[in-house]
Amino acid sequence: MVYNGPEVGLLPTRGGWLFLGKYGMALQIYIDGKWYPKDEAKVSVFDHGLLYGDGVFEGMRSYGGKVFRMQEHLDRLYDSARAIHLTIPMPPDELAAAVYKTLELNQLTDGYVRLVVTRGVGDLGLNPYLCPQASIIIIADKINLYPAKLYDEGMEIVTASTVRNHPASINPRIKSLNYLGSILAKIEGLQAGCNEALMLNINGEVAECTADNIFLIKQGRIATPHVNAGILDGITRRAVIELAQQAGIPVAETTLTRHDVYVADECFLTGSAAEVIPVIKVDSRPIGNGQVGPITKQLIAAFKALVAK
């Protein structure tokens, strides 16, 4: 965060004044019930989130001081935790209050919130039952995932050779801290000069991108992989499906192959960080006429209106 004010500051909060210390507007990060300036926000090297990627997380956005679909994010977080047999040591309403408090302390009305629950501190073995207490971390900051230009002009993606997790391994519906598969695919994308990469499932069907869901449009109809393809049940994805249905555009959650991508008229991606972003080229093939299509534009506008409500 760029801060040009005095080095020492007081930040008004509901509970009084917060002393900002010599670093001025240091980002305040929540860890297990307390807020720490960014440089002092630290977790143990024995945390199994670090040692094994053992934990779950959410990424969400706040618009005009309101977290978009917070309840859905919390539901998914607690479901992810249940799926990995992790007890989140706080009820959802208290966690929601801590999220809002973190936004408030950082004077963020429009920002990105990363909510992380790790298995907590244990010993140097895998056994999660030796970790007595999960840790909760909340980071609220600004985020610009992709350059603004790409939202107007569309982005190019490539298919990664790294296959999306088999659902019987780490189910992609679990938003776990274990993102190596996506990271390997992201590296493939970046090496090809692309900001995102398409991942197929073990059957060679279209799954999703490394951190975004994918949508295709063909002859006025929208298609997106079914959650049973082994994808994250994205909250932006759900919102966009609702918006399309409200606009009278048919939406199918169905099996898709790369062929469907190559012959689509339009393509776009959705994600809390990415929001709705057009795709104009996949594996060097222009999608449709290689320009951002009309239905994509319509849905981007509808999504902007929805979050501004």
Ligand code: PXG
């Ligand atoms: N698929 C995957 C694999 C994701 O990680 C989405 C889809 C979109 O879901 P939502 O609920 O956000 O609409 C995600 C999003 C980032 C980032 O920096 C995003 C995610 C995870 C890590 C980083 O964009 N999740």
